[in-house]
Amino acid sequence: MFDFTIDATSGPARAGRLALPHGAVETPAFLPVGTQGTVRALSPRDLQAVGAELVLANTYHLHVRPGEEVVAKLGGLHRFMAWDRPLLTDSGGFQVFSLDGFREVREDGVEFQSHVDGGRRTLTPERAVEIQWTLGADIAMAFDHVAPGGADEATARDTLERTLRWLERCAKRHAELRRSGGQADENAMSDRPTARPPDRQTLWPILQGGAHLELRTEGLRRILELGSWTGLAIGGLSVGEPKQVMYDMLEALEPRLPGELPRYLMGVGFPADLVAAVERGVDLFDCVAPTRHGRNGSAFTPDGPVNIRNAEHREDPRPLDATCDCETCTTFSRGYLRHLFVAEELLGLRLLSLHNVRFLIRLAAEMRAAIRARDFPRWADAWRRRYTQTGSA
Amino acid sequence: MFDFTIDATSGPARAGRLALPHGAVETPAFLPVGTQGTVRALSPRDLQAVGAELVLANTYHLHVRPGEEVVAKLGGLHRFMAWDRPLLTDSGGFQVFSLDGFREVREDGVEFQSHVDGGRRTLTPERAVEIQWTLGADIAMAFDHVAPGGADEATARDTLERTLRWLERCAKRHAELRRSGGQADENAMSDRPTARPPDRQTLWPILQGGAHLELRTEGLRRILELGSWTGLAIGGLSVGEPKQVMYDMLEALEPRLPGELPRYLMGVGFPADLVAAVERGVDLFDCVAPTRHGRNGSAFTPDGPVNIRNAEHREDPRPLDATCDCETCTTFSRGYLRHLFVAEELLGLRLLSLHNVRFLIRLAAEMRAAIRARDFPRWADAWRRRYTQTGSA
Numbered sequence: 001m002f003d004f005t006i007d008a009t010s011g012p013a014r015a016g017r018l019a020l021p022h023g024a025v026e027t028p029a030f031l032p033v034g035t036q037g038t039v040r041a042l043s044p045r046d047l048q049a050v051g052a053e054l055v056l057a058n059t060y061h062l063h064v065r066p067g068e069e070v071v072a073k074l075g076g077l078h079r080f081m082a083w084d085r086p087l088l089t090d091s092g093g094f095q096v097f098s099l100d101g102f103r104e105v106r107e108d109g110v111e112f113q114s115h116v117d118g119g120r121r122t123l124t125p126e127r128a129v130e131i132q133w134t135l136g137a138d139i140a141m142a143f144d145h146v147a148p149g150g151a152d153e154a155t156a157r158d159t160l161e162r163t164l165r166w167l168e169r170c171a172k173r174h175a176e177l178r179r180s181g182g183q184a185d186e187n188a189m190s191d192r193p194t195a196r197p198p199d200r201q202t203l204w205p206i207l208q209g210g211a212h213l214e215l216r217t218e219g220l221r222r223i224l225e226l227g228s229w230t231g232l233a234i235g236g237l238s239v240g241e242p243k244q245v246m247y248d249m250l251e252a253l254e255p256r257l258p259g260e261l262p263r264y265l266m267g268v269g270f271p272a273d274l275v276a277a278v279e280r281g282v283d284l285f286d287c288v289a290p291t292r293h294g295r296n297g298s299a300f301t302p303d304g305p306v307n308i309r310n311a312e313h314r315e316d317p318r319p320l321d322a323t324c325d326c327e328t329c330t331t332f333s334r335g336y337l338r339h340l341f342v343a344e345e346l347l348g349l350r351l352l353s354l355h356n357v358r359f360l361i362r363l364a365a366e367m368r369a370a371i372r373a374r375d376f377p378r379w380a381d382a383w384r385r386r387y388t389q390t391g392s393a
Numbered sequence: 394m395f396d397f398t399i400d401a402t403s404g405p406a407r408a409g410r411l412a413l414p415h416g417a418v419e420t421p422a423f424l425p426v427g428t429q430g431t432v433r434a435l436s437p438r439d440l441q442a443v444g445a446e447l448v449l450a451n452t453y454h455l456h457v458r459p460g461e462e463v464v465a466k467l468g469g470l471h472r473f474m475a476w477d478r479p480l481l482t483d484s485g486g487f488q489v490f491s492l493d494g495f496r497e498v499r500e501d502g503v504e505f506q507s508h509v510d511g512g513r514r515t516l517t518p519e520r521a522v523e524i525q526w527t528l529g530a531d532i533a534m535a536f537d538h539v540a541p542g543g544a545d546e547a548t549a550r551d552t553l554e555r556t557l558r559w560l561e562r563c564a565k566r567h568a569e570l571r572r573s574g575g576q577a578d579e580n581a582m583s584d585r586p587t588a589r590p591p592d593r594q595t596l597w598p599i600l601q602g603g604a605h606l607e608l609r610t611e612g613l614r615r616i617l618e619l620g621s622w623t624g625l626a627i628g629g630l631s632v633g634e635p636k637q638v639m640y641d642m643l644e645a646l647e648p649r650l651p652g653e654l655p656r657y658l659m660g661v662g663f664p665a666d667l668v669a670a671v672e673r674g675v676d677l678f679d680c681v682a683p684t685r686h687g688r689n690g691s692a693f694t695p696d697g698p699v700n701i702r703n704a705e706h707r708e709d710p711r712p713l714d715a716t717c718d719c720e721t722c723t724t725f726s727r728g729y730l731r732h733l734f735v736a737e738e739l740l741g742l743r744l745l746s747l748h749n750v751r752f753l754i755r756l757a758a759e760m761r762a763a764i765r766a767r768d769f770p771r772w773a774d775a776w777r778r779r780y781t782q783t784g785s786a
Binding site: 041042043061066073074079080082314317327331332336339342343345347351 | 437
């Protein structure tokens with residue numbers, strides 16, 4: 001379980017397959033984000049229809065509402081969301097550091113104010129792991145300290161060191177839970193966690209270090225010394241720094257990354273960023289961009305983004321994206337989609353979210369095909385020429 | 394075309410089949426309401442999945458936005474909405490009289506203020522028919538003057554007389570359009586209306602007369618004198634009067650209604666009202682209640698309404714309605730649905746709307762089966778006992 005096999009490469013780009021308890025994931029892959037246990041405006045059937053293989057949910061959000069014990073009583077996260085394919089839970093670190101309002105970082109963990117009821121809560125590395133164990137996703141993420149974008153070296157060093165100390169605590173607690181095969185929480189009444197065999201969940205570390213290559217390199221070395229992992233996440237990028245900084249960091253890191261582990265670039269999901277990151281050896285991505293932009297009326301197309309609210313679409317009988325096979329593009333005209341947005345109809349939010357997620361999943365599939373054809377650099381150049389001809393990343 | 398055949402009766406209740414250009418409708422039938430050319434939160438695939446056979450759209454709303462000429466350019470209402478089954482358009486009369494803001498009724502028509510841009514517009518009987526012809530639904534409704542609920546006899550008489558004069562004008566214009574087989578509007582650029590054979594749309598009259606039986610009886614007689622219709626709508630009920638007033642009126646009208654025409658009770662859609670009206674010989678219904686209530690977290694069940702936001706559902710693994718075969722009830726727990734509403738997730742609005750529409754469509758199907766078994770009175774009593782045991786209409 002948790003085997004990652006690479007079946008083709010084209011330059012640093014890799015095509016492969018990640019085996020998880022709830023199924024396999026072809027890589028490169030895009031993970032739709034179901035922050036609160038639902039990918040906004042989409043149903044599990046929609047996700048299946050657009051070809052999603054791995055979906056992300058968020059530990060912080062599910063912890064504050066409805067609470068992991070409620071999810072456990074309702075059969076665990078897979079049953080709760082009615083998604084019987086692979087799931088990954090983010091640790092909540094990023095959310096806690098993104099919250100408005102009170103937040104205090106201590107060595108033990110982070111005290112913060114719930115955005116739901118304003119109450120003070122504390123997340124520690126151990127608690128984050130326990131909550132994720134109770135939720136029961138295939139992949140859990142270590143609790144990390146994310147430095148703000150543009151952090152200086154001292155700040156980035158501080159967050160990296162804390163993230164490494166926390167990773168050790170996460171790994172220790174996760175190993176205990178796996179060994180016991182048991183309950184994360186004595187209060188949990190569901191018998192599901194007890195019944196779960198120890199190979200039902202893996203824990204992935206998150207590499208921090210801001211925009212400082214030497215910190216990233218040191219962090220990577222120390223992560224690899226800390227244990228034998230089944231995957232590796234790159235955090236703290238796409239947090240406001242210029243795109244080129246992210247691309248350069250990925251390029252510099254790539255030869256240093258262990259080839260056999262899947263590489264997960266967190267929070268990245270614009271089409272051009274996916275292509276650039278796959279070119280630099282990344283395998284997995286998640287981002288709210290496709291659904292958030294979809295709800296704003298912005299659609300990804302091979303010719304760049306389209307704002308469906310624009311008056312030019314008023315009487316346009318063409319599909320949003322003539323190359324796309326999704327329900328939105330095979331069923332509705334741009335004119336109708338524009339009408340839905342102008343008339344503030346809920347169906348519009350769903351149809352553009354559906355298309356945007358399908359767009360990224362198809363993009364990942366096209367990249368896999370190009371890598372397997374050993375033709376990725378040429379494909380990427382052609383893709384970029386068309387995409388940026390009219391639009392922007 | 395537009396044949397209505399009754400294959401079974403059980404007391405005044407009738408089971409039958411209405412043939413329309415885009416397909417057949419089994420009656421009794423509930424019509425989901427797609428006010429702006431979309432049944433709120435549901436896709437055409439959802440409507441197909443819940444067994445909708447006839448969907449309503451609204452002339453006033455589509456006229457003010459996006460405009461019938463835009464719909465025509467996008468291929469007509471069926472193509473616009475991606476619904477290739479039967480459609481009915483309401484005439485806009487009810488909406489114009491329900492609008493806040495300026496409204497002036499003249500003999501010629503109604504001048505009103507658009508709720509979209511505040512601009513003054515006029516709907517006349519001829520325009521309402523032309524717009525509906527351009528939209529291209531299977532059934533168009535005559536432009537009527539709806540009396541407010543509780544109107545005295547003089548007011549109700551006035552609106553009845555105007556509705557009858559307008560009906561004559563509607564019928565005349567509709568006959569012209571059918572004869573010409575042609576364009577409703579010289580400005581319309583689509584060639585679809587021209588290509589449409591004259592039996593593509595029928596026009597139904599609307600019976601007004603408030604809560605005054607003698608006015609309703611006279612109105613009915615005069616409607617039947619005015620032409621040979623393929624269906625008959627009963628308007629101006631369920632507009633605020635006590636339920637019993639509506640039930641009594643339907644009961645008194647029933648023996649006077651021509652048996653061979655389908656009877657469409659406009660704007661009625663609570664489960665108990667459907668049962669009571671079918672008992673009194675009604676065949677068709679439409680209402681926004683299932684979708685509006687669904688968006689508010691209220692679900693129809695055989696045991697009465699359930700408010701999914703209630704804390705009691707927090708950890709409830711059971712389906713919303715254990716008797717239901719819809720996606721919502723076969724996929725998700727009450728606990729998850731409550732979470733979606735509490736967390737203000739869009740999927741919740743859709744899942745409860747979907748269930749509520751399915752509930753009314755199944756209710757209609759159950760009524761058909763009971764009528765065909767010549768067992769409707771017993772079935773209706775049993776249904777009512779269970780429904781009102783815990784809930785309310």
